[in-house]
Amino acid sequence: MSVNEESREIRRRSWRDIDLRAVAPFAALVLLLIVGALVNPNFIGLTNLANVATRSAFIAIIAVGATFVISSGDLDLSVGSMVAFVASLMILFMNSGAIADPALMLTAAVVLTVIIGAGCGLLNGLITTVGRIEPFIATLGTMGIYRGLTTWLSQGGAITLREPELQTLYRPAYFGSILGVPVPIVVILAVTAVAAFVLYRTRYGRHVVAVGSNSDVARYSGIPVNRVRTIAFVIQGLCVAIAVLLYVPRLGSTSATTGILWELQAITAVVVGGTALKGGAGRVWGTICGAFILELVGNIMLLSNFISEYLIGAIQGSIIIIAMLVQRSLVRKS
Amino acid sequence: MSVNEESREIRRRSWRDIDLRAVAPFAALVLLLIVGALVNPNFIGLTNLANVATRSAFIAIIAVGATFVISSGDLDLSVGSMVAFVASLMILFMNSGAIADPALMLTAAVVLTVIIGAGCGLLNGLITTVGRIEPFIATLGTMGIYRGLTTWLSQGGAITLREPELQTLYRPAYFGSILGVPVPIVVILAVTAVAAFVLYRTRYGRHVVAVGSNSDVARYSGIPVNRVRTIAFVIQGLCVAIAVLLYVPRLGSTSATTGILWELQAITAVVVGGTALKGGAGRVWGTICGAFILELVGNIMLLSNFISEYLIGAIQGSIIIIAMLVQRSLVRKS
C-alpha cells in the first residue's frame, strides 16, 4: 500500500512539474503586464488591453494553425504570403459584383475564402509529403508563389474593397463586439478552443503528436503519416482563412506587402508558447499566450515615450530573451 | 561465403545512394545552367557567371557558417542583422581616424571586425546553451538587438566610408582578382575548403555531427555538448565577419537595411545543399552549391525577357520547388 500511496504522491508532484512548464508562458505574460503598468498608466486600461488582444488576433489565429504543423514535425513559411493572396482573392471577388445582394455576396465570399485557404494549405501539404521536399524549402517556394501572385493580381498596387455597402455590412466582423467582447477576441477564443479540443481530445490530434515525435513509430502503428501531415497543413490554411476574414474588414484593402514576416511572428508565438520546434508536442493555449506576449511587447514599446525610435528593435529583442530566461528560471526553481 | 558477398553487394549499393544524395544539388545546378543558357545567350558567358558567383559570396560564406550551426542541431536567425551591425562598427572605426596610416588602419579594422563577429557569435551561443533558450527564439532576440543597434548607430540612414584613401586601398578586396579569378570567389573557395576540412577531418567536426544527431549520445561519449554548440555559433560569427570584410569594400557603406532576410537565404542555401534542418549531417560543398543556385535563379529571372516583373517571385518559388523535385526523382531513380 505504502508503495502505491507513494507513487500517487509522486504522480501528483510530477504533474505539477508538467503544468508549470505549460504555465511558464503565462508567467511571462503576467511579468509583461506588470512592466507595462509601470511604463504607462494608460497601459492597464481596459481599452488598451482590449486593443492589444484584438490586434493580436491575426498572428494568434495563424499561430494556432502553425501549432499543428509544428507539432507534426513540419514548418510552414508561406502563411504570411498566403494571407495576402487569400485576402486579395476575397476582395477581388467582392469587387467583381458577381452577386448583387450584399449579404449573399458576403456569405459567398466567406465560403470562397475558406475554400481557398484550405486549398493553399493542401498544396503546401502535398508538395511536402507527396513531393517529399523538406517543408522548409517547399513552403519557402510557395511563399514566393503566393506573394508573386498577389503582386501580379494587385499589379504592384493595392486591392481595395470598393462597395461601400459591403464595407459597412462587413465592418462589424472586426470592429463589432459580442456581449461587450470585441469580435476578434471571441474568434481567437473559439478557434483556440476548437483547436485544443482537436489536438488533445481527438484521434487526429493524437496522431499529429505521434507523427511529430517519431514518424516511424507512427507508421508502424498504422497511422497514415502523410495524410496526418497534409491535414495539418490544411488546418493551417483554414486558420489563415479565418485570419483573412478578420483582416479584410479591418483595413478594407490588401497589397503585395500584406502579411510580410507574419510567418516568423507566428512561429515565434508558437515557440514562445512552449511548443518545441522539433515536433512531438503542441500547446495551443500557450501559443495564443505567445502571440499576446509578442503584441504586448510592441504595445509597451509604443506607449513608453522614453525609448529612442531607433532602439525599439533592440529593446524588443532583449525583452523576448529576458522573458524566456525568467520563464526558464521559474520552471527550474519550483 | 555467398552471404558475405551478397552483403558486400548491398553495402556498395547503399554507398552509391549516399553519394548520389550529395551529388543531387550539383545536378540541380547543372539543370539551372542549362535552363539559363536557353533563356539568354549572354547567360553562359564568363562575365555573367563570374558576376553571379561573386555576388553569391556573402550568402555562401554566411551559409558555410550556418552549416555548422544547423549540423549541430541549432539555428541562427541573427546573421543578417549581424552583418549590418559588424559592418557598421567596421566603417565607424575606419571613419574614426584613430590610426593615421591607411594600411595599418585597414589591418586594425580587419582584426576588429573578426573579433566583433566572433563575439556576436559567442553571445548567440551562450544565450542558447547556457541560457537554455530554443535557438530560434534566442537568435530572433539577438536579431532584433543587432538590427536595432545598427539603426541607432546609423540614425536610420547610411554609414559611409569617408576616407577616399582607405576606400581605394580596400576596393580590390571585392573588385580585384587573383590570377584572373575574382577575389570573392577565391575567398568562397578558401572558406569552404577550410570548413570542409574542419567538419570532415577534425575531431571537432565529428563532435558537431554527433551533437546534432543525438546530443544524449554525444554527452554519454564524453563530448562537451554545450561547448561544441557554442563554438559552432562562434564559427558562424567568424563567417559573418568574413562576409563583412567583402561587403564593405563593395558599396563602401551600410545602412539599417543591410542584410535583411539574409538569414533566410543562408538557411535556404544550406537546406538546398542537402543538409537536413534537424541536424546531424553537414554538407559544406552542397551549401555553397545551394547559395549559387539561389543566386542563379534570380539571375535567370532578370535575364529572361518574357516574365512580368510582378511574377518573378512566383516563378522563383516554382523553380526552387521544381529543382528539388527533379533532384529527388534523380536520386530515387538511380
Next chain:
Amino acid sequence: QDTKTIGVSIPAADHGWTAGVVFHAERVAKLLMAAHPGLNVIVKTSPDPATQANAVQDLAVQGIDALVILPSDPDPLVNAIKEVKDAGKFVTIVDRAPSVNDSTIRDLYVAGNNPALGQTAGEYIKKTTPDAEVVIIRGLPIPIDQQRQDGFDKGIEGSNVKVLDRQFGNWNRDDAFKVMQDYLTKYPKIDVVWCQDDDMAVGVLQAIEQAKRTDIQYVVAGAGSKDMIKKVMDGDKMIPVDVLYPPAMVGTAMEMTAAALYDQVPVSGTYTIDATLITKENAANYYFPDSPF
C-alpha cells in the same frame, strides 16, 4: 496655457528616405515643443501598415489632439485614421493619399507628389536624351511606386525614349547592385538608368563602375539625399540631376498642424510639395549635411 498633444505616426527608418523622415520628424518635434510650451509631440515609427494601424490606435489611447500620419501604405490605414477623425481630432495625412481622400478622413493633406517625381525624371530624360534607351529599377510593389512609374511614362510620352526593362530593386542598395549587374549583362547598350531612389543609385553606380561600361550616359535617381545632392553640386557626370522628394515634408506638415491647433491660421485642404528638379545651379539650397539621409 493648456497642454496639447500631437501624435506623429511615420514608417520605421527602413531605408534612406524614411530615415530622413524620422530625422525631420524628430527635429521639428523639438522645435515645436520649444516654440509652444505645453505642447507635447509624440513621434512613433512602425515597420508595416498593420503595425502602423496599431500605433495609431496606441496614440489614440494616450490621448492626442491631432494626428500627423505618413502612412507606409495608405489604403490599409484608412479605417484606423478614420477612427481618430471620427473622435473629432485634427488629422493630417502626409505624402501618400488613400483612394478616398476627402474631408471625411482628414483635415489637411500635405502631398508629396509621387507621379510628379516620375514625371520630372521622365521629362528630363526626354529633353536631354530624346532617343535614349532606358532601364528602370523600381522600388517595392506598392501603390506609390506604381504612381511614380505612371508619372514617368507620362513624362516620356511622345518621345523616342525607350524603356528596355523594369525590375524591382526593393529600395535597397544591394538588390539594386544585382539588378544593375544583370541589366549590364542583358543589354549591350544602355543610355540612361532611372532608379527613382538615391539609395538604389549607390548600388547602380558601383555596378556600372565595376563593369567599366562607358555607354551609360547618366543615372537619374530621386529623393534628395545629401550624398546625391553633393554629387550634383560637384558636377558628377553620372549624376547630373536629382529629383527632389523631400523627407522634410513631414516637418512641414507638423508645423502646419501645430499652427492649426493653436488657431494661428485656419488650415485645411491639400498642400502639395513639388518634385523639384535639382540641378547644379540650385543644389546648394537642398543640401543638409547633418541629416542622416
Next chain:
Amino acid sequence: MNSESVDAGTTVLSARRISKSFNGVQVLFSVDFDLRAGEIHALMGENGAGKSTLVKILSGFEQPTSGEILLDGNPIKLPPNGAAEALGIVIIHQEFNLAEHLTVTESLFLGREVTRFGVLDRKYMRSEARRVLDLLGSHVDENAMISSLSIADKQMVEIAKAISRDARVVFMDEPTAVLSREETNFLFRQVRKLRDQGTSFVFVSHKLDEVMELTDRVTVLRDGQWIKTSRTAILDGEAIAQLMVGRELSSLYPAKSEPNVDEETALSVKGLSTGYVQDASFDVRKGEIIGFSGMIGSGRTELMEAIAGLRPRTAGEVVIKGEAVLSGDVHAANRCGLAYMTKDRKSKGLLLNSGMMANLTLQSLDKHGKFGYLSPSSEASALERARRRFDIRVRDGSVAARRMSGGNQQKLLLAKVMETEPDIIIIDEPTRGIDVGTKQQIYHFISALARDGRSIIVVSSEMPEVIGLCTRVAVMREGQIVGMLEGDEISEQEIMRYAAGLKKKAAA
C-alpha cells in the same frame, strides 16, 4: 556477506548499501554488490528489478540516492556521463547509445578520436574498427551508417565500442538479447579471453543457459532488493529462476494444441518477393501458431513487414481471409485484422517521450471514442487492463516510456499491438529482454489466443521458443523459405540444418 567464499582475486568495485529513487519512487533498496578482479558476475532479476539502474550507478551514469561505491577499496564518487571510462569502467547500455548519422567507425571512436597533428587519422581508425569487429566475428561494414544497420548489428557495434576500450570493468546490460547463438559465442570467447587477462565483467541477461555457461558468480535482485549472491556452478537454472521470481515456476511452455486439419486458411502468402526476399509462399490456418526461424539477416523481418504492408513487395500475393491485400497498404492489412509487432521497440515501436497511455492506445484509438473524440476514462481502463494482463510493472505510472525498464517496454509494446484485437498476429521477437517469469506468462497468453481461434506467426531467434510454442516452423535462409517443419521434425538440429544451408526442401 553470506555468499559462498570463492577464492578468486581481490575486489575491484563494490557497492555498499546503495539505494536509488527517481522522483521519490524507490527502485533500489540498500543493495550490496562486489565485483572481483577477473570474474564474470551475472546480475539477474525480473523486469524492473533494478538491474540496469544498479549497473548505471556503478558506472557513473546515475548517482545513488544513498550508499557508497568503493573502487579498489576506496570510496569514490564516479564521474557522470561516461567519464568513468577514464577509471577503466565501461558499459554496454541496454538501450543503444549510438548516433544514427555516424558511421560504424565514427561511433566506435566517438569522444576519443585518434588524430595526427590535429587531423583525424581515418585510415587507422577504420582498420582498428575492422579489427575489433572481426574479433567479435561481426561482418558489419565499418563504413556503414548506423541508421542502415539492423538492431543486431547495432548491438555488435555497441559491444565493440566497449570491448575496444582498455577496461578494468565492463558492464554488459543484456548484450545478447538481439544476438544469434553464433554471434553470442564469438562474444563469449572474447569475454573469456579478457577475463583471463584480469578484466572483470558484469553480465545482465535473462537467458539462463548463457548465464550458466559464462559466469562465475551470480547476484539476484528482486523488486530492488538484494536476494542472493552465489557461485554459479552450485546453482542450476531452475534455482535462479526461483530466486528471481520468488515462487516455483511450472513448465515454461504450455501444451501445444494443433488446429483442425480442415480449419479455414486465415492468411495465405503466394510467391512473395521484395528486394531481398524471394518467392516466399506459406499458409496459416485459423488457430495455428507458426514459427519462423533462421539466422540473423535471413529476411524474416523483411518478409513479415512486406506482408503487413509496411514495405512494398515486387511480386506475389497476400490473401487475408479470402481478400487480396495490395502491396504497401498497411491499412488494408489492418482492416483485415492483421497486426505486426516490430522487434525494434525503440525506434519503431514506442513513442519514447510519451507515457504509457499514449503508447498503449496509439494503434487502437478508434475503440476509445466516437467520431474521433476520445474518452479519457475508456483509455484509462484499457491501461489498467493491459497492466494486469501483461504484468507491466512500473512504479511510477506517469513515467515516459524511455524511463521504463527494457522488459516493461517490451510488454507495453506487446500490449499496444494486442489492443487492436487482431485475428492474425505477427510477433517479431516476442520475448526480447523479458524475464523468465513473464516469458512464461506471454507464452501462455499466445497459446490462449490461438485456442481462441486467432492465427499467430512467431518470428524468433530463440530456437527453444519456436520449438516449444509452434506446431509448424518455417526456416528461412538468404531471403528464401528453405524448409517447413511439422510435428516431430521440429528440433534444434533440424532447424539448424536448414538455416545453415545443409538441407533444402525439395519443392523450393
